[in-house]
Amino acid sequence: xxxxxxxxxxxxxxxxxxxxxxxxxxxxxxxxxxxxxxxxxxxxxxxxxxxxxxxxxxxxxxxxxxxxxxxxxxxxxxxxxxxxxxxxxxxxxxxxxxxxxxxxxxxxxxxxxx
Amino acid sequence: xxxxxxxxxxxxxxxxxxxxxxxxxxxxxxxxxxxxxxxxxxxxxxxxxxxxxxxxxxxxxxxxxxxxxxxxxxxxxxxxxxxxxxxxxxxxxxxxxxxxxxxxxxxxxxxx
Numbered sequence: 001x002x003x004x005x006x007x008x009x010x011x012x013x014x015x016x017x018x019x020x021x022x023x024x025x026x027x028x029x030x031x032x033x034x035x036x037x038x039x040x041x042x043x044x045x046x047x048x049x050x051x052x053x054x055x056x057x058x059x060x061x062x063x064x065x066x067x068x069x070x071x072x073x074x075x076x077x078x079x080x081x082x083x084x085x086x087x088x089x090x091x092x093x094x095x096x097x098x099x100x101x102x103x104x105x106x107x108x109x110x111x112x113x114x
Numbered sequence: 115x116x117x118x119x120x121x122x123x124x125x126x127x128x129x130x131x132x133x134x135x136x137x138x139x140x141x142x143x144x145x146x147x148x149x150x151x152x153x154x155x156x157x158x159x160x161x162x163x164x165x166x167x168x169x170x171x172x173x174x175x176x177x178x179x180x181x182x183x184x185x186x187x188x189x190x191x192x193x194x195x196x197x198x199x200x201x202x203x204x205x206x207x208x209x210x211x212x213x214x215x216x217x218x219x220x221x222x223x224x225x226x
Contacts (some may be wrong), residue, residue, distance in 0.1 A: 001173075009154065032212060043204065043217040044157070089156060093212070100145055100164055100211040101172065106156040 002027040004092050006105030013080055014113050021108045023090035024072040031095040033073045034102070035064060038087045047088075048075070052095075077110075085112045116140055118218035120205050126224045127195040135190040135221050137205030145208045146188035147172075147215065148180060150201040157204065163188055164211070195225045 003026040013019045025033075034049035050057045050064045050073065057064050061080075066073040077084055087109050091102040121136040137146065148160040159172030161180040169180045177199060179191045188207075192199060205218040 006156075034214070043219050045217070046214050049214075101147075101159060101162065102215065103159075103173075104149075104157040106154060 002030060002092055002094060002103040004090060004103050004105040006090050006108060008108060009106065010109045010111070012111045012113055015080055015082065017080055019075075019077045019080055019084070019110055021075045021088055021090070021110070022072060023074070023092075023105050024070075025092040025103075026071070027092070027094055028068075028071065029094045030092040032093040033064070033066060034091050034093075035062075035075050036089045036091065036104075038089065038107075040086070044089060080112045082112050082114060085110060118205055118207055118216050120203075120218040120221050122221060123219065124222045126226065127192075128226055129196060131195050132191070132193050133195065133223075134192075135203055135205075135223075137188045137190070137207075137218055138186055139205075139207040139216070140186060141207065141209070141216065142185070143207035143209050143216075144185075145211060145213075145215075146182065147206040147208075148178070148188065148190045149204045149206065150174065151204060151220075152201050160190065160203075195223075197225045199223065200225045 006023045031052035036044040037047045038044040061078050063076045087107045090105040118139045147162040149157040158174050163182040166185040181189045203221045206215040208215045
């Protein structure tokens with residue numbers, strides 16, 4: 001089955017700086033890669049996703065890049081703000097068999113230092 | 115539109131006791147999921163359902179059972195709770211296999 005590794009497990013950045021979180025996956029058949037944000041005590045919520053037919057996707061201050069050859073994808077947050085402090089999870093889903101299931105990474109706790 | 119709801123929000127069990135967690139969604143979603151979240155381990159899939167009357171095992175199914183008798187409800191049962199099942203449990207649903215998963219607010223379960 002799919003295996004998703006996520007790094008780093010914790011990340012602290014100064015407000016206004018950029019943050020990058022990286023994930024690698026094992027199943028070359030995976031073609032959908034979402035990112036979820038979980039604020040303290042809250043439920044995970046989708047913030048951005050990318051499919052394997054594109055290499056990059058942006059939504060205001062957040063962007064995701066995908067390198068299918070190397071089987072890794074990254075979340076980029078620019079001009080970080082205090083409200084970006086949260087735990088971020090990456091995930092991967094295969095294209096065919098098992099495509100109803102997401103495999104999640106272990107999460108990155110991002111802290112924005114004012 | 116309540117989205118995905120979970121009952122109860124908190125529960126403390128003694129080892130060997132049983133309980134059922136209820137997940138309900140009002141979005142007419144076909145797919146429903148149960149995850150557990152433990153520190154440093156992310157979200158791990160326990161069981162899932164691709165439609166009313168169907169269930170399937172996920173990554174960590176041992177010690178849990180599920181039922182999907184109605185499309186809008188997905189129940190997670192613990193027949194004989196163990197301390198290793200202390201966790202936060204999240205339910206999620208999606209309209210289709212490749213759709214966004216919407217999560218419930220979670221249930222914090224402690225087994226002593």
